[in-house]
Amino acid sequence: MADVPPYPLYGRSYLLYRLSPLHHGDVPLLNEPVLDTHAKRLREQLKGDNVRGVEVDFAGPEDALPNLGPLDQCSWDMIGDEDAWIDRHRQLADPDASHLTTLVHAEHARGIQVTLDYENHAYNALLLRDPTATTSPHGFTSLPLLLVKMPSAIRAIFLDYIRTSFDAHVVPLRLSSAFVTSTLETYLRHLTASTSTQSVQDVIGQLQVQLSFPKATTLLRHLDVTIAGRHVSGFLNRGGLLRDAKDSPFTTALAAYMRKHLALDISHPKVHISRISCASLVLATDRLKLMAPDIADSSIVDSDTPQASAGELAVQDFYASLVKEAAGTGKFLSEHLTVDRRSSTPSSPTSASASRRKRAVSNVPAASRNTKRSRAREKESRDGVLGDVVMADA
Structure with a gap:
């Protein structure tokens, strides 16, 4: 071929x-x-x-x-x-x-x-x-x-x-900090679903989260937090046990860890999560590098009803969300046109x-x-x- x-x-x-x-x-x-x-x-x-x-x-x-x-x-x-x-x-x-x-x-x-x-x-x-x-x-x-x-x-x-x-x-x-973190949560949610055959460590690998402080100080530009691939699932599991962490278990667990060990509140308005970097993607507030997702193993699915892998589903969700984010909330279009487009x-x-x-x-x-x-x-x-x-x- x-x-x-x-x-x-x-x-x-x-x-x-x-x-x-x-x-x-x-x-x-x-x-x-x-x-x-x-x-x-x-x-x-x-x-x-x-x-x-x-x-x-x-x-x-x-x-x-x-x-x-x-x-x-x-x-x-x-x-x-x-x-x-x-x-x-x-x-x-x-x-x-x-x-x-x-x-x-x-x-x-x-x-x-x-x-x-x-x-x-x-x-x-x-x-x-x-x-x-x-x-x-x-x-x-x-x-x-x-x-x-x-x-x-x-x-x-x-x-x-x-x-x-x-x-x-x-x-x-x-892109806002909320969008950057929700992208990571989307990947993790698909990888930990009951139908997923892919592991978090294999798809995400080592994870780096960059914190920036654009409105707080000019002395510290950013802070990089690196989490080994084998520990990402631990943060995810810990977040699942915390209160109010249903939609963002990883981010909630990371915030609790940073608050306890570094006395740094990453939920503060002056602290931004400006970039995430892992084996699947690099997403910053102004740039993107997306890697091709692994497809599902055809040996474990019925060939007549092919199923997308967890990585593919995550990419599909991310692409749809990014296009909607670019379309905005009517900044370029009149409100009724924006509502009509979003409803479809x-x-x-x-x-x-x-x-x-x-x-x-x-x-x-x-x-x-x-x-x-x-x-x-x-x-x-x-x-x-x-x-x-x-x-x-x-």
Whole structure:
């Protein structure tokens, strides 16, 4: 079986941003020819060699970052879930696999992946939504969560392009301490469920909790608390015995321990839990690195009714919560639109598809040269299916 590159949500450190709905008028944004046009326009801005059809020459990001080399390719592509990602790359590697498809339909897309391939480095960004809540105001597409992995000079141009092309508001997404800790509690809750076949120590491993004091003092920036993997379950069990710890047993136990041994009250408003780091994820108030979850062992489940592993369920819950957090509480939308969108969004996606097992393939990295050849082959296939571009480049 051909190697499949890792799903882009996993294994990369992203800065977090939130987006207002993207305005594009009557022409749908989630349309391959339209995305190709935006890729061409962004490429021209990054290269700095064309303004309204006139060749120009000025110092751009490539001069500021000489180690990147020339920009070989800029692409905008719709991205689906992990299964769609694997189907797409397996079909690109094996054109005879006619039962698979490289196309992601707009109604099933998670969002858009923007990829920048320089000679020496590759960068990307993800504009994401909850695929179970795809409604948007007319002429807009809501992709509230923006994940960006780019150096600052390139990132500034990319964010400016999003603002000006879609009349969008782009701001950093700052996660609260409550969100950071609830993410950890979600992982632990799934791992300790009666149906879980995975252990806390194997999935979480060593856990590091960072405490920061932004409004209390300038002398102490942060304090890191490291807990060995074998002791995480002990904190969790202890929290289950404490009062008012039903929804957050680990955090409650940690607070009791810190209060007793360090005389530090982590529930104080001036004490923030600013980052958690473990084997499954690194989540800070402004950035994220999520690792691919282990799938369930097919030998212990009925193949006709595949069950998601505890790690997969935790990732599903976390993804849904992060998208909702980025969408906010109506800061960018009117209140009635926000209420309508939230009422159609379930609190937690649950079931995995029957082909979920194949996700393990996507953990195998592929060579960059093969990736570029695959993209070229996909472009030829896509042009044959979609025909002429429906959005003229002004």
